[in-house]
Amino acid sequence: MPINANQLRQSIVRPILQNLGLWSQAAENLIMGTAAQESGLGTYVEQVGGGPARGIFQMEPATLNDCYVNFLDYRADLKAKIDAYLAPQPDKATQLATNNAYAAAMCRVRYMRVSAALPDANDIPGLAAYWKQYYNTAGGKGTTDEFIANYNRYLGGS
Numbered sequence: 001m002p003i004n005a006n007q008l009r010q011s012i013v014r015p016i017l018q019n020l021g022l023w024s025q026a027a028e029n030l031i032m033g034t035a036a037q038e039s040g041l042g043t044y045v046e047q048v049g050g051g052p053a054r055g056i057f058q059m060e061p062a063t064l065n066d067c068y069v070n071f072l073d074y075r076a077d078l079k080a081k082i083d084a085y086l087a088p089q090p091d092k093a094t095q096l097a098t099n100n101a102y103a104a105a106m107c108r109v110r111y112m113r114v115s116a117a118l119p120d121a122n123d124i125p126g127l128a129a130y131w132k133q134y135y136n137t138a139g140g141k142g143t144t145d146e147f148i149a150n151y152n153r154y155l156g157g158s
Helices: 005-020 025-039 061-070 076-083 092-098 100-112 124-136 144-155
Strands: none
Touching: 005 025, 005 076, 005 100, 025 100, 025 124, 025 144, 061 092, 061 100, 076 100, 092 100, 100 124, 124 144
16 A cells, blocks of 8 residues: 555655755655655565565665765765664665655655756656656666656645
8 A cells, every 4th residue: 555645745755855955846756756656655665576676765775875885975964964864773775665764865865966957846757757767777667658657646636
């Protein structure tokens, strides 16, 4: 069963992005769309089929590590803000599935590393294309049509 879209948006995604100083309506909609596409808005917290991706944003531990080693380790202030969302246990990779605030922050970091500007907040096909190119990648199984359908299915009224 999916997470309530309005509660996820209002109680987790928006406050986290605002606290990090990384909020825009486009970023919020992209993060929400990513959750809708990647996990059926929280229906799954482990990758279907036994893959390594975890959490409502289906981030792989290798991607998490790369975000730290090649980005956050050079931005101490942002890293400290993000790490403040971590619980003492379990490890960071596990918290992608158990800690939605931390997972949302890391999803935003993944997109933040892209130099291309975010699409317009209400351009759902544009958000889908951005997700496909920069999050799912050309080799990923997801499609922009799936993203659009899942965005409308899970977030159409939020």
